[in-house]
Each structure stands twice: as structure tokens, then as C-alpha cells.
Amino acid sequence: MCTRLIYLILFVLALFLAGNVQAQDATWTDASGDHNWFTTKNWSDFPTPAHWVKIRNGLPGPTIASGSALASRVHIGYKEGGALTMDGGTLDISGDDLLMGKSDNTGTLNMNGGTITVARDLEVAGGNPGFLNMTGGTIIVGDDFEIPESEGDGVSIAQVHLDGGSIIIGGDLHMFDQGSLDIAAGTLILAGNVVSTVQGYIDSGWITAYGGNGTVQLDYNVTNEGQTTLKGVHKLKPNPANGDVVAPGTLELSWTLPDPCVPGQPVLVDVYFTDNWESLYSFADPASIRVVTKSNVTSVIVQAAPKTQYYWAVDTYVGDPNDPILGPIFSFVADNQAPQVDAGRNTVTWLLDGSRTGKLDATVIDEDACTVKWTVVSEPAPGSAIIQAATAEDTSVTFSATGQYVLQLDASDGEYTGSDTVTIDVYNDSCEAAQSLPGYQPLVGDLNGDCRVDDTDLALLQQNWLQDNSLTQDWFPLP
Numbered sequence: 001m002c003t004r005l006i007y008l009i010l011f012v013l014a015l016f017l018a019g020n021v022q023a024q025d026a027t028w029t030d031a032s033g034d035h036n037w038f039t040t041k042n043w044s045d046f047p048t049p050a051h052w053v054k055i056r057n058g059l060p061g062p063t064i065a066s067g068s069a070l071a072s073r074v075h076i077g078y079k080e081g082g083a084l085t086m087d088g089g090t091l092d093i094s095g096d097d098l099l100m101g102k103s104d105n106t107g108t109l110n111m112n113g114g115t116i117t118v119a120r121d122l123e124v125a126g127g128n129p130g131f132l133n134m135t136g137g138t139i140i141v142g143d144d145f146e147i148p149e150s151e152g153d154g155v156s157i158a159q160v161h162l163d164g165g166s167i168i169i170g171g172d173l174h175m176f177d178q179g180s181l182d183i184a185a186g187t188l189i190l191a192g193n194v195v196s197t198v199q200g201y202i203d204s205g206w207i208t209a210y211g212g213n214g215t216v217q218l219d220y221n222v223t224n225e226g227q228t229t230l231k232g233v234h235k236l237k238p239n240p241a242n243g244d245v246v247a248p249g250t251l252e253l254s255w256t257l258p259d260p261c262v263p264g265q266p267v268l269v270d271v272y273f274t275d276n277w278e279s280l281y282s283f284a285d286p287a288s289i290r291v292v293t294k295s296n297v298t299s300v301i302v303q304a305a306p307k308t309q310y311y312w313a314v315d316t317y318v319g320d321p322n323d324p325i326l327g328p329i330f331s332f333v334a335d336n337q338a339p340q341v342d343a344g345r346n347t348v349t350w351l352l353d354g355s356r357t358g359k360l361d362a363t364v365i366d367e368d369a370c371t372v373k374w375t376v377v378s379e380p381a382p383g384s385a386i387i388q389a390a391t392a393e394d395t396s397v398t399f400s401a402t403g404q405y406v407l408q409l410d411a412s413d414g415e416y417t418g419s420d421t422v423t424i425d426v427y428n429d430s431c432e433a434a435q436s437l438p439g440y441q442p443l444v445g446d447l448n449g450d451c452r453v454d455d456t457d458l459a460l461l462q463q464n465w466l467q468d469n470s471l472t473q474d475w476f477p478l479p
Helices: 002-022 195-203 277-282 430-435 455-463
Strands: 024-027 051-055 068-071 073-078 082-093 098-102 107-118 122-126 130-141 145-147 158-169 173-175 179-183 187-191 207-209 214-220 227-234 244-246 249-254 268-274 290-295 299-304 308-317 330-334 340-342 347-350 356-360 363-365 371-378 385-387 395-399 403-412 417-427
Touching (some): 051 068, 051 082, 073 107, 098 107, 098 130, 122 130, 122 158, 145 158, 145 179, 173 195, 179 187, 179 227, 195 214, 195 227, 207 214, 207 227, 268 277, 268 299, 277 308, 290 299, 299 308, 340 403, 340 417, 347 356, 347 430, 356 417, 371 385, 385 403, 395 403, 395 417
Parallel strands (some): 024 051, 051 073, 068 082, 073 098, 098 122, 107 130, 122 145, 130 158, 145 173, 158 179, 158 187, 179 207, 347 417
Antiparallel strands (some): 073 082, 187 227, 214 227, 249 299, 268 290, 268 308, 340 363, 356 395, 371 403, 385 395
16 A cells, blocks of 8 residues: 555656656846847747746837747746737747736737737736737637636736737637726637627626727627627728728728717718828827818728728717817728639539539639639548639539548639638438438438338338337336
């Protein structure tokens, strides 16, 4: 007994020591003062996929503007306040979590561009205040998004400002009393159908849009297949939408006027439009960027140059004619848009004499002429899918084996490429195909399961006519 206990203790100790060997610390020092993640001198040990990164020693913390940063897990604000700024490049957290606010101090992630990939959880406020300020880029999370990390007294404030970019969650969204998520031009994408859970967070006031001046748009399986998507729409309902990409050239900016304080009284607006964010934000020379002055209008025509980001704002005079209500800064990019591609609807079919040929009916929409190409993404066996004319939008395909086929259509306008896939399941016969459909109900009397009621089923019925397989012995006799 004692020997077995000693062996168990030694085994646990060995695991503990092995874990300690694998988990190396990389602590931010900013010794060079250049705030660059990739300056080796700025770390106690330069981060690798084996390191637990601890960002501390105050602001501004490390910046990633380009290149590929690696870590096993990252804690921002560990023991001392800290921040991480992403302006581009990538950060791959391959082993564990990304956490803001940990061990007695505040942590802040400023996400302006680039991509962060997190193997496990994205946690905002792990016992101390945590802030995620996002204006661009993408965060991809393997497991859960927690705002804050846990529930209960003493849990610190957790704030997420999704002003741009996208957060894509592979697990669940967890929110508690101290957490808040405000969505402006950004997008949150969650795995599966979690509409009811998210709506509960919205009803609790934990998820808002534009600081309460907008509406959270919520859908499942509409914007993104098999996923729940959240976006924010300001009460002015700007068009182009905040963060949108539009075709360059002559463009109409439009908005919805708020209700006046006095019914029937016109609501006047000032509208500002520029490609210089600083000029609108600082408002040093408003006349130079004003395109509407105290007018009761809901749109204005502007010119948008290619490859340019624009910023605009609508200030409304609802009460005092000399004191406008300042609207937020909206933005959009004028650029050539990728072709819109619809490869057709997913379907089922079956073989006839060992093969099946059918049409591919696709749709490609673009302002310019496009070249297209069909490819086979997956097939049950090599060469079992033959596309007749791979460079034609509408063509035909021949299948020679049962199984699932995924075909992709790419359309290029010479600058950008749009794509879509179609899935086709091929069965041995029409009955198998019918039985594969959701909600299939066999016919009453189809005793052999061949999707028809015929003499074979009648023979089976006659064969068993008046047969009785009920119990003949009472296994639970009455007293």
C-alpha cells in the first residue's frame, strides 16, 4: 500500500516537473524603448510556441505591426499594468488562452489590424480590469469568449469595444454582470445557433450597439452559414453602412432623421465628409469638410476615389438650433468589389447505370467581365467527378461513384476573386437519396423499406398474417 502511494506521488511529481520544463516564461521589459515585439532585448526570454508571455511594466507595451509572433499563451497586464497593440502581422497563440487583466493589474488589447489566432479561450478580465479595443483586423478563437473570465463578487470590469474588424468564436460566449460588449462597425461571429443566449445578454444590457444609440442585429445561418452573427446599426442608419466597401465614383450618402422634439418641426443636419480621419476627429477646420449645412435632407451626393478610405458624420439639430447633437464618425472604403458568386444549392442525386450527369447552375454578379473556373474540392475517389467545361459559368458534371462531392466556383475580375462551393451527395438509387433527406417518413405499408408499397410488401404481410408474438407467460403474476 505504501509502495503504491509512493509511486503515485513520484508519478504526479514527474508530471509537474515536466509541465514546468515545458512552460517557459517570457516577460516584457521594453528594455530598448522601441516598443517592438520583435526586438529580442525587450524580453526576458524571446517568445516561442513554448513560452507563457507576460506583458507587464506599464504602457504602451509591445506593438506588432508586421511579421509573425508566436506564444503558447499570453497574459496582458500580468502583476503590473500592460497593453498589447496589433497594427498588422499575426500573433499565433498555439497552446492556451489570451487573457487581459491578470494577477493584480489592468490589461488592454488594442486591435487595429492583423490577425490573432487563439487555441483556447479569449478572456477579458481575469480577476482584474480587462479591455479589448478593436478597430480592425481579425481575432480567431478556438474555444470560448469570456467577458469577464468568471462570475461573482470581486470580479473586475471587462469591456469590449468592437468598433471594427471581426471576432470569430469556435466555442461559447460567456458574459456576466461586470462585462460589456459594445458593437459599432465590427462583427462578432459565434459557432452554432446561440440566438436565445445572445438575446438574453442584449436584454440584460450587456451587449449594446454604438453605446446605446443603435440596435444590435442578430441572425443565425443567414449572414454566415451555421453561425450566429452580431452587428451594430446606428439609429441614423447610415448608408453606406459603417465599415462597408463600396464601388468608387459618384456615391450617395444617406441617413435616417431622428424624430423632432416638436412634432412637425424639421430636423436640420450638418454633414461632414473627408478622407482624412484626423481632420474630422480634431474638427480644426469644419467648413473645409462640410458638405451639408443646416438642411432638412436625408442624403447628399459625393465623389469617392478608388482605393481610398472615407470618413463622414451627421450632426443633427433636434432641439436647440444652435447646439447640434454630434454623431459618430462612420467610415467606408471605395474599392473594386470582388465578384459575388453563387455556385448553386446543395442537392442529392443517384447513379443511373453506374454514373450520373447533371447541370451546374451558377450565378456570378460583378460590374466587370469575369473569368470563372470550377474545381473539385473533394470526391469519394480520384477522378470520380468530371466537369465538362471547367471555365464556363453554367456547365455539367458527371459522377461515377457514390459519396459526397464538393465543387468550387471561383470568379475573378482581374483584381479580386469571389468563390462559393456546392455540395452534392450521390447515392446508389433514388430511394437511398430520399431516405437521406431530413424529415424523411417511410410510407405506411412499406415493409421492406424500398420507398414503395407493392406486391413484395403484400407478400410479407400475408406471410405474417395472424402471427402473434405477444408474451404467452405472465412474468408478473397477480397475487
